[in-house]
Amino acid sequence: MSRVKFELVLGLLLISCLFLRRVHGEDPYLFYTWNVAYANLSPLGVPQQVITINGEFPGPMINGTSNNNVWVNVFNNIDEPISFHWHGIQQRKNSWQEGLPGTTCPIPPGTNYTYKFQVKDQIGSYFYYPSTALHKAAGGYGSIRIHSRDLIPIPFDPPEAEFAVMIGDWYSKSHVELKKQLDGGRTLAKPDGVLINGKAGKGDNKDEPMFNLQPGKIYRFRFCNVGFKYSLNVRIQNHKMKLVEVEGSHTVQNMYDSLDVHVGQCYSVLVTMDQEPKDYFMVVSTRFSKSVLTSTATIRYVGGNGPASTDLPQAPTGWAWSLNQFRSFRWNLTASAARPNPQGSYHYGGINITRTIKLASTAGKADGKLRYAFNGLSHTDPETPLKLAEYFDVPDKVFQYDNIKDDPPAVDDENVKIEPVVLNSTFRNFVEIIFENHEKSTQTFHLSGYSFFAVGIEAGKWSPDKRKNYNLLDALSRTTIQVYPKGWAAIMLTLDNAGMWNVRNMALERSYLGQQFYISVLSPERSLRDEYNLPENFPLCGIVKTMPLPPPRYSGT
Known part of the structure; x- marks a missing residue:
C-alpha cells in the first residue's frame, strides 16, 4: 500500500473513531460548586439571616440542556444539616x-455532598x-433552566x-422563629411582603431597574412562585405576555394581561418591547x-426617557377567573418535546385507568397541636430515610406500606394520626389521582419524579361522572x-419511574406539618x-448507618 493510500485509510479510521465516540459517548456534564452560608440581608428592609449560595440570594442558576448530567457539590457552612430538592426534575x-x-x-454542618442527576428528556422552567x-x-x-437540544x-x-x-411571599421573621411557632402548634400569620428575585419594590421609581431591555426586541421571562403561602398574580404595565411553556410543556401560545402563578408553579412567557421607550413596572401581588x-x-x-407610571395595573379578583385561566392552557401538540418525536404522540386519553386514588386535604389536630393531613394521616419524617429502609430491606422497622387508603375516610377535623405515610404502587400502572380540597383556601400540590396530565379542575365534589368533563x-x-x-x-399518569416519590402540598407550613406522603414504585424485575x-x-443515617451494605438490588444493563 502506498504512503498516500495508507494516510488516507488512517485518516478515515480516525474520523470514524471520532464519529463513533461522539455517537456513543456520554451526554455533557455540568459541574457546580456551592458554598451554602448565612448572610445578614434586608429583603423587606428589616435585617435578617438569609441563606445564600456562593454569596447570592436567590442562588445561582442551573442552566442546562436536555439530557445534561448535573453534578452539584454542596458545602454546608450553616449550623444545621441541610438538603436540596430539585423541584420538577x-x-x-x-x-x-x-x-x-x-x-x-x-x-451535616461543615461537610459536603455532591448531588448527581440527569435532566433526562426534559426541557422547561424549574x-x-x-x-x-x-x-x-x-x-x-434558585432557578433551573433546561433548554432544548439543537x-x-x-x-x-x-x-x-x-x-x-423568582417570585414569592416572604416573612421577616427568621426560619428558626417560624419553625418554633409551627412546632408549638400555632399557624403562621400572613407573610410580610412579596419578593421579586430577592427584592421588594414599592412602585415609587426609587429602585434601580432589574431589567434593561432593547426597544422592539422580544424577551423571555421564566416566572416561578418559590413562596410559602399565597398564589401570586404577575403582570407588566402596558405589555401583553405570550405564554409559551409551563413546567416542561410547550403551550398553545395565548396572550395574557396577567397570569396567576400558584405556589410551586413555573410559567414561561414572551414579551415584546413595543411600547413607548421609558420605564415600566413588573407587578406581583x-x-x-x-x-x-x-x-x-x-x-x-x-435609551428610553421617563419614569414608570405609579398607577399600577390591578390583579383580577376571585378564584373563578383563575379557574377559567387554567382551562385556557393547552398543550401545543404540534411542537416537539425533549425527544425527537411529536409532543402529542402520547394519547393518554385512550389508556384505561387501573387505579383511582382520592386524596382529601384537611387540617386537624394531634395531641392538641395543629397538623395537616391527607386522608386523616399526617406524615412525619423518620430518622432513617424511607428509601434507605426499603433498600436495606428493613421497612418494617421504619414505616408501614399502604397505611393511606385510596379513598378518604369520613373527615374528622379534630383528630389526625401522625406517622410516616407510604403508598405502595404497581410499576407502570396508569393511575388517576383526585385531590379534594375541603378547606377555604387555594392549595397547590406537587408530585416529584413525574410529569402528569392535569385533566380537570372544578368546584364542588368529585364523582366518577365528572370524568366526562376531563380534557383527554x-x-x-x-x-x-x-x-x-x-x-x-x-x-x-403512568407510574413508570421506579423509586420513592413525594406528594406534597407546596405551602411550606402545610408540608412541614404533615400534608405530604410518599409513593413507593418498585420494579418487579429488579433491573x-x-x-x-x-x-x-451515598451518605447513610438512622438505623442503616451501621449496617453492612446489602448486595445490589438491581442488575442488568
Whole structure:
C-alpha cells in the first residue's frame, strides 16, 4: 500500500473513531460548586439571616440542556444539616438524588455532598430549594433552566435574552422563629411582603431597574412562585405576555394581561418591547388574601426617557377567573418535546385507568397541636430515610406500606394520626389521582419524579361522572396542580419511574406539618433498566448507618 493510500485509510479510521465516540459517548456534564452560608440581608428592609449560595440570594442558576448530567457539590457552612430538592426534575430511575427527607440523608454542618442527576428528556422552567426544616423560609432557592437540544426545534423564534424571575411571599421573621411557632402548634400569620428575585419594590421609581431591555426586541421571562403561602398574580404595565411553556410543556401560545402563578408553579412567557421607550413596572401581588401584598420591579427600555407610571395595573379578583385561566392552557401538540418525536404522540386519553386514588386535604389536630393531613394521616419524617429502609430491606422497622387508603375516610377535623405515610404502587400502572380540597383556601400540590396530565379542575365534589368533563386531548403535562376552595382537581399518569416519590402540598407550613406522603414504585424485575442501585459513597443515617451494605438490588444493563 502506498504512503498516500495508507494516510488516507488512517485518516478515515480516525474520523470514524471520532464519529463513533461522539455517537456513543456520554451526554455533557455540568459541574457546580456551592458554598451554602448565612448572610445578614434586608429583603423587606428589616435585617435578617438569609441563606445564600456562593454569596447570592436567590442562588445561582442551573442552566442546562436536555439530557445534561448535573453534578452539584454542596458545602454546608450553616449550623444545621441541610438538603436540596430539585423541584420538577424527574430524576429518572434515581430518587436517591431527590434531596428530600424520605430519600436522602441531609448534609451535616461543615461537610459536603455532591448531588448527581440527569435532566433526562426534559426541557422547561424549574427551581431548587432547601428541603430540610424551614430553611426555605430563609432563602437558598434558585432557578433551573433546561433548554432544548439543537436538533429539537422550539415553536418560537429564539428571544433576544431570557430571565429567571423568582417570585414569592416572604416573612421577616427568621426560619428558626417560624419553625418554633409551627412546632408549638400555632399557624403562621400572613407573610410580610412579596419578593421579586430577592427584592421588594414599592412602585415609587426609587429602585434601580432589574431589567434593561432593547426597544422592539422580544424577551423571555421564566416566572416561578418559590413562596410559602399565597398564589401570586404577575403582570407588566402596558405589555401583553405570550405564554409559551409551563413546567416542561410547550403551550398553545395565548396572550395574557396577567397570569396567576400558584405556589410551586413555573410559567414561561414572551414579551415584546413595543411600547413607548421609558420605564415600566413588573407587578406581583398576592391572590385570595384578605389584604393584598404587592411588589414591583422596574423594566427599563435602553435609551428610553421617563419614569414608570405609579398607577399600577390591578390583579383580577376571585378564584373563578383563575379557574377559567387554567382551562385556557393547552398543550401545543404540534411542537416537539425533549425527544425527537411529536409532543402529542402520547394519547393518554385512550389508556384505561387501573387505579383511582382520592386524596382529601384537611387540617386537624394531634395531641392538641395543629397538623395537616391527607386522608386523616399526617406524615412525619423518620430518622432513617424511607428509601434507605426499603433498600436495606428493613421497612418494617421504619414505616408501614399502604397505611393511606385510596379513598378518604369520613373527615374528622379534630383528630389526625401522625406517622410516616407510604403508598405502595404497581410499576407502570396508569393511575388517576383526585385531590379534594375541603378547606377555604387555594392549595397547590406537587408530585416529584413525574410529569402528569392535569385533566380537570372544578368546584364542588368529585364523582366518577365528572370524568366526562376531563380534557383527554391536550391537557398540559406538568408537575403541579392547584385546587380551589371546596373543589377538586384530577391528574393522570403512568407510574413508570421506579423509586420513592413525594406528594406534597407546596405551602411550606402545610408540608412541614404533615400534608405530604410518599409513593413507593418498585420494579418487579429488579433491573437497572428501571432503577439505579444505591450510589457509591451515598451518605447513610438512622438505623442503616451501621449496617453492612446489602448486595445490589438491581442488575442488568
